[in-house]
Amino acid sequence: MTTLGELGEDALIEKLVALVPREDGPAAGPGDDCAVVDDGGDVLTLLKTDALVEGVHYTADAPAEAVGWKAVARVVSDFAAMGGRARRFLVTVALPGGTEVEWAEGLYRGIGRCLVEFGAVLAGGETSSVPDGSAAVISVAATGEVDRRNLVLRSGGKPGDVVLVTGRLGGSLAGKHLSFVPRVREAGWLAGCFKPRAMMDLSDGLAKDLPRMAAASGCGFVLDAGAVPCTDGCGVEAALSDGEDFELLLAVDADRVDALTAGWHAEFPDLELTAVGRLVERGEGGVLDGGWDHFRRQDG
Amino acid sequence: MTTLGELGEDALIEKLVALVPREDGPAAGPGDDCAVVDDGGDVLTLLKTDALVEGVHYTADAPAEAVGWKAVARVVSDFAAMGGRARRFLVTVALPGGTEVEWAEGLYRGIGRCLVEFGAVLAGGETSSVPDGSAAVISVAATGEVDRRNLVLRSGGKPGDVVLVTGRLGGSLAGKHLSFVPRVREAGWLAGCFKPRAMMDLSDGLAKDLPRMAAASGCGFVLDAGAVPCTDGCGVEAALSDGEDFELLLAVDADRVDALTAGWHAEFPDLELTAVGRLVERGEGGVLDGGWDHFRRQDG
Numbered sequence: 001m002t003t004l005g006e007l008g009e010d011a012l013i014e015k016l017v018a019l020v021p022r023e024d025g026p027a028a029g030p031g032d033d034c035a036v037v038d039d040g041g042d043v044l045t046l047l048k049t050d051a052l053v054e055g056v057h058y059t060a061d062a063p064a065e066a067v068g069w070k071a072v073a074r075v076v077s078d079f080a081a082m083g084g085r086a087r088r089f090l091v092t093v094a095l096p097g098g099t100e101v102e103w104a105e106g107l108y109r110g111i112g113r114c115l116v117e118f119g120a121v122l123a124g125g126e127t128s129s130v131p132d133g134s135a136a137v138i139s140v141a142a143t144g145e146v147d148r149r150n151l152v153l154r155s156g157g158k159p160g161d162v163v164l165v166t167g168r169l170g171g172s173l174a175g176k177h178l179s180f181v182p183r184v185r186e187a188g189w190l191a192g193c194f195k196p197r198a199m200m201d202l203s204d205g206l207a208k209d210l211p212r213m214a215a216a217s218g219c220g221f222v223l224d225a226g227a228v229p230c231t232d233g234c235g236v237e238a239a240l241s242d243g244e245d246f247e248l249l250l251a252v253d254a255d256r257v258d259a260l261t262a263g264w265h266a267e268f269p270d271l272e273l274t275a276v277g278r279l280v281e282r283g284e285g286g287v288l289d290g291g292w293d294h295f296r297r298q299d300g
Numbered sequence: 301m302t303t304l305g306e307l308g309e310d311a312l313i314e315k316l317v318a319l320v321p322r323e324d325g326p327a328a329g330p331g332d333d334c335a336v337v338d339d340g341g342d343v344l345t346l347l348k349t350d351a352l353v354e355g356v357h358y359t360a361d362a363p364a365e366a367v368g369w370k371a372v373a374r375v376v377s378d379f380a381a382m383g384g385r386a387r388r389f390l391v392t393v394a395l396p397g398g399t400e401v402e403w404a405e406g407l408y409r410g411i412g413r414c415l416v417e418f419g420a421v422l423a424g425g426e427t428s429s430v431p432d433g434s435a436a437v438i439s440v441a442a443t444g445e446v447d448r449r450n451l452v453l454r455s456g457g458k459p460g461d462v463v464l465v466t467g468r469l470g471g472s473l474a475g476k477h478l479s480f481v482p483r484v485r486e487a488g489w490l491a492g493c494f495k496p497r498a499m500m501d502l503s504d505g506l507a508k509d510l511p512r513m514a515a516a517s518g519c520g521f522v523l524d525a526g527a528v529p530c531t532d533g534c535g536v537e538a539a540l541s542d543g544e545d546f547e548l549l550l551a552v553d554a555d556r557v558d559a560l561t562a563g564w565h566a567e568f569p570d571l572e573l574t575a576v577g578r579l580v581e582r583g584e585g586g587v588l589d590g591g592w593d594h595f596r597r598q599d600g
Contacts, residue, residue, distance in 0.1 A: 001402065003399060004396075004399050004400075004401060005397030007401050009427055012427055015405060016425075016427075017425075019405060019408040020411055020421075021422065022423075035388070037388065037423070047424055047443070049391070049426055049441050051392045051426060051428050051439060053430050053434075057428075088337065090441050092350070092441075094437050096304075097304050097305030099304045100301045100302065101301075101304060101306075101307050101312065102301065104304060108320055109319050111319075111320055112320035121320075121322050122317070122320040122321065123323060124334065126349055126351060127309055127316075128351050129304070129356055130353050131355040131356065134353075134355070134430075134434040135431050137351075137439070139392050139439035141390050141392075143443070
């Protein structure tokens with residue numbers, strides 16, 4: 001018998017999605033940041049689900065309000081990475097009966113604060129108990145929308161494209177993972193003014209997410225590890241593997257990088273945009289180890 | 301400090317929804333089976349989220365495929381209870397790393413079987429680990445749709461309406477809760493041909509759900525306990541309180557009940573439709589104890 005821990009997350013997902021009916025010709029593949037529903041109009045619907053697990057995505061002593069913020073902000077970040085915006089949220093909380101009401105209220109205050117900040121609403125939800133001693137689970141599902149002309153997938157990259165990241169990477173566990181501000185404004189500007197060929201948010205670390213973008217685009221990649229912008233106090237290893245950066249990873253036609261960089265610095269003078277590598281032909285380029293795997297763990 | 305177990309599920313939800321932004325003038329209240337999105341067209345969008353927790357909604361030795369079926373069927377049942385149908389699903393599974401891959405595959409086979417049966421698709425999802433020893437959580441979110449003229453809320457009942465239930469109640473734990481077939485065909489016929497004033501599915505037991513429908517409709521209720529149709533081998537207590545019947549509960553204008561009953565028996569000769577009580581003026585009628593509360597437990 002093989003366990004999930006032995007198989008690993010990506011192989012597991014591949015096995016599972018083969019067992020269920022899917023949309024014919026979806027606008028985005030199963031591995032993209034969100035599902036895209038194309039009803040033929042100028043605005044496409046986005047669908048996303050994402051969960052926080054106590055002891056995996058946050059510790060039991062994390063402030064409840066920050067956990068609530070994070071639960072919503074992760075999904076907002078996924079919509080932003082497609083060029084879109086969040087609309088309606090469904091929140092499921094599965095908590096032990098011994099949880100203090102005050103903690104649940106703090107959680108919802110954080111959820112509410114993030115929804116207000118990004119112009120979304122709570123449309124529904126569910127509360128359930130979990131057996132005593134079990135980890136709490138907060139599962140968030142949401143609808144979003146994106147103007148058809150602004151939709152950016154992770155699968156549109158081409159060999160020769162320059163790969164860039166926003167901000168600095170690594171060190172999320174020092175606190176950033178609970179308080180990050182999704183790159184909604186930046187992603188909106190990119191999708192509207194300087195449409196990247198491919199874009200995604202960095203949730204599992206560059207070492208895991210860059211290979212995913214390259215694979216979705218049918219490319220290989222080369223990474224210039226020395227160019228990776230590291231959070232103060234972090235080395236390259238941490239910047240590649242810590243995960244939960246929630247920065248944007250994008251692939252841009254090499255001919256447009258100078259113009260993009262100039263436009264970016266005028267619009268966002270305080271936020272770095274750094275070229276860290278390239279997409280190359282499939283089968284060429286490097287292999288990366290590291291990043292966060294939900295079943296294998298980082299050292300697996 | 302008050303715990304969730306002391307507060308109870310309904311009071312908790314009331315506290316929490318006050319802390320987050322909501323839609324202005326939603327088409328359905330926060331307590332209805334689904335959220336309703338009204339974009340002005342002839343077809344309304346439904347949104348629903350629902351979770352299964354190991355040790356709460358199923359036992360660790362339950363067949364994985366039946367658990368998957370149940371996870372999807374519960375949501376299909378909610379859409380049916382509004383007069384609608386299921387469309388696109390997002391499935392989040394949070395499992396310990398030691399779970400056998402075969403179990404996860406069985407789960408997805410059950411999910412797939414139910415999606416195919418009711419014409420829905422998987423649009424996306426997520427896998428996460430939970431710490432070893434924690435309960436598995438399967439969280440399902442979905443979009444559905446309903447023709448505007450067929451939409452039935454739980455809040456439309458009026459004093460004098462007759463309250464009816466489909467099928468027989470009680471005994472879900474003997475196995476029915478894992479293999480029930482959502483009343484999609486029956487609910488579609490009701491909504492299309494004999495629109496009830498109010499309808500919902502029975503998930504927490506008649507003792508809990510009838511008061512909810514009455515309260516949502518601004519009414520009281522009387523229950524004729526002797527009329528409640530009990531599953532073979534179950535007493536009235538079990539029929540009122542076991543929960544997870546997934547039968548339909550409806551409120552119908554008293555003048556139309558005879559015609560409805562005649563039409564029903566012609567259409568569904570093998571399924572009972574039983575009058576079990578009435579809605580009355582608010583403040584009148586009875587009080588019921590029992591039913592499933594996620595935090596207080598049945599005996600709480």
